[in-house]
Amino acid sequence: MENEPVTRVVIYETEDEKGDRRSLAVELRSSGELVMDGCDSGPLAEKFFGDWDYEYWRTVPADRVGEIALRLIAERFGSDTSFRAWLDRHGIPSRFDCWR
Template structure:
């Protein structure tokens, strides 16, 4: 199972973030998260080299996890709950995160 990005797929992507990247004499490992044009979120794990061969039996391994667009709201809520549980500054931190990443939001105060 592999996912080779085609040029038109790359152009259709809205956002991509590298979550992890490491290279050494044993090879390289990278994990990226991508918000696709259709609203789905994809985590792409790619291992290349001798370390991959030892762990997976081949020197090039791809592993893709996709959360469909209709589940991303639940995913966002779960990540917010895990990130800000028991934090009295949760709303401030969420606003700061949104500002840092160019995400629109609104605030209501009473």
């Protein structure tokens, strides 16, 4: 059975000894929009933002999400072999074809 498609990935979640927390995630919404959202909370957030937590997000319209994938793939992979290995590591199915 193939893995279900991932629609949200946590990039990081941290907490330090002073109680300051930071998190950042990216989500592909059912609308097709891509949203990166984060939250900083704790004493440091209160000092800088005047409130215990600071939440933020950046939304990319659905019609530009494919462009992100194309540009990131072009920047990250130098060969089909490295791309295939990455897909395999993440359980993402793919199909290879060629002319013979």
